[in-house]
Amino acid sequence: MTASTSAPTPMSAHAPRYRTEVALARRAFKQVWISATLWALLFGVTIAASALNYTSTFPDRATRLKLAATTGRDRGMAMLLGPVSAIDTVGGYTVYKCFVFLTAIGAVWGLLIATRLLRGEEDAGRWQLVLAGGTRAGRATVATLTALFAGVGVVFVGTTAITLLAGRNPDVGFGAGPTLLYGLSLMIAPTVFVAVGALTSQLGRTRRVATGLGMAVFGITSMLRMIADSGESTKWLLWTTPFGWTERMRPFGANDPRPLLLALAVVAVVLIGATRLASTRDAGAGVVATSDVSRLRPFGLASPVRLAARLDASVLSTWCVGAIAAGFAFGVVANVASGVVSSSVSDTLRRFGVHGGSFVLRYFGIAFLLVATVVALLPVSEIAAAADDESTGRLVHVLAQPVRRTAMLGGRVALAAVAIVTTGLVTGVAAWLGAKTQGVDPGLGRMAGAGLNTVPTALVVLGIGVLVLAIAPRAATGTVYGVVIASLVIDLLTTLVSGTSWLDRVSLFHYMALAPSEHTDARTVVLTLTAAVLLCVLALTFFQRRDLDTA
Amino acid sequence: MNVVCTDRLTKQYGHTTALDALDLTIGEGEVFGYLGPNGAGKSTTIALLLGLIRSTSGTASIFGLDVWRDAPAIHRRVAYVPSESDLWPSLTGAEVLEFLGNVHGSVDRVYRDELVERFDLVLDKKIRALSHGNRQKVVLIGALASRPELLLLDEPTTGLDPLMEQVFRACVREARDRGQTVLLSTHVLSEVEAVCDRVAMLRAGRVIETGRLDALRGLAALHVVAQLHSPPPDVSRLAGVNNVVIDGTTIECDVAGSMEPLLRKLAAVGVRHMTTREPSLEELFIARYGELQPASTDER
């Protein structure tokens, strides 16, 4: 019958196999390649800068040996920044210098992209559309994972390429093989945490829960690495954590590829588990059952701000507890750190801009820079929640009530500010307590002050976030992350690469004294606080005038 | 007194004119049907009336207050139901109702409990576990229970099953009987026929028809079916007569305007049986938008 040529046939009859999966993987890759490229650049530049910097600071064998002889004994610093090994070589020094920073960023990045694409999409209902479009959950998960690992691949290629380029410098002289191994060792953390994210995305029902579970894994594995590095008797613990695997590979030194195999095996097992779960559970549900029936709990239903407090309490307190734990841990370690003071550590500290004060105080100066990063990221959850409220239409329900826009947003800002101040303060106190348990007393007031010192910077971050929220809500969360991470990166770059100090001015942390070792400059604090308040006022003004996202 | 009053209310998004110089008045105690195809500007109108978005030009007032400047004061006397509600997934239905009631300030708890029963809603389930229709019920109950002077309903029955649709209509009628004013934007024409006093038809941001429902019907043709004693005469050239279909001794046609010429012709051959039917709103709708079809498909 001639009509059959024009008769409609099901699309799938003509479509190449796996068309949906390929389209899905492509779309997923589009969502990761930008951040992957940025991290590739950052990783590469950090490594190259640190290697080149070393060759110029320690140009000959004598200075390097001296550095090595004076560095090896600081266990506190080993817990914080990883152990020192072969620091008398460019490779050893570079690996040491970049270890904690690059593995931590890699892990968090891997986790975030995985939970965003594997749970966030489902949370938003888009995943269900994909599944309706002719693929199965298991296959769709594999397609998305392929894109995620392609993103990790981009970071690997970029990092390795830049490192190879830097290695061609005769003073640096990295061989191709060890460089490749180094690149691979740095990909352990993102790869493992993509897998962890894939798994927690199956367990948790919302992106927040999935990310939270993943962050818990991150916290535990980081802690295990710290304990492992705290002494010889605990070294075996390195085998239990991905950060330990990276550490054990010792590129440019022992060049041990075995942990790589272990990492691959673990990733494979986790991924098989995650894909299994994805194909057996219901779309939209999580494996960890959460009860859907509850009696009325009247707490937090009286006003929009109280509701925000109720709904965000868990996330805010998680951040808070995390910061306290970090503060306490830093405090406990202070004892070890105060033992032997080597010139190289003092030198490292000076590079971070820490001068003066006893060694313990200087140590805390750096530790609180890390705390400040955590505190500065605290507004993210509040900003993200507010942006989410708007994009999902919940905000309209609130603002169709007799509620002033300024009161609503102002209340949320106040909530975040309270969380920031509380976290800063209790972290300082926790650090003091931690030190106290070890018989070191840096002074309660001074430590509480150091904790509070992180607050103004975090408030500026909050102000920036709210301002973007008030103008372009969809860009707000990304901006907050961007500002904090960029500030940290710049702070790091300027300490590593000489001649870049002009760049430091655009880092928010530049305007924060490294308390308790540095004295807080009252004028800077007042200016910072004023900037934060101005940003918030500006935000409220804009928010009052703009159209809500009603689409 | 007019509860809602707009004066050349206009909203532009870039080059898109979502609402074009809308003049609308809704009197107290009126149930006003707001009809229009997708993208006509219904939701835009309601968002403007709620002060959620700002007009490009023109003004609008509710209870004589400016919708943008006095939004919180107006909202105390208004309730709103959007067509789709992404509520707080971790709260239960009861908690959402409690929250909305607290924030609104006025809530008739007895009526709310009655509504919960009538809409057959389970209150202790979390929103994330509720179906789309049940979420919609939560919002509807919240709005109705606050007994506002004005209800702004934007396709409020999307997702409701026919039984619940009946309950909803009953509630709207009760609201009207109590003197509440209702703006009901909808695609469901039977809903408009069932509860509305006046309607406005919107297309591409402009009102193309407005008036009392019965008057609007009068504008359209009457459908006539007549069985005659002998083959029908030629009526197709009579003024106002259209769509003539002849089947043996049966004739069907539409008549606009006066019936008299047609009746004379038919009476001449002898009428055995005759029925006339008013056009349904649907026919009216299709007739109004159908004739404008070429214009309505252009990319706005």
Ligand SMILES: Nc1ncnc2c1ncn2[C@@H]1O[C@H](COP(=O)(O)OP(=O)(O)OP(=O)(O)O)[C@@H](O)[C@H]1O
């Ligand atoms: N935020 C926005 N940005 C750009 N254009 C918009 C926006 N909101 C609405 N529009 C446009 O305004 C027009 C009117 O939209 P509106 O949502 O009011 O239609 P509607 O009558 O409610 O349609 P529906 O029946 O589909 O709900 C549409 O063309 C739409 O594309």
Ligand SMILES: [Mg+2]
């Ligand atoms: Mg609409």
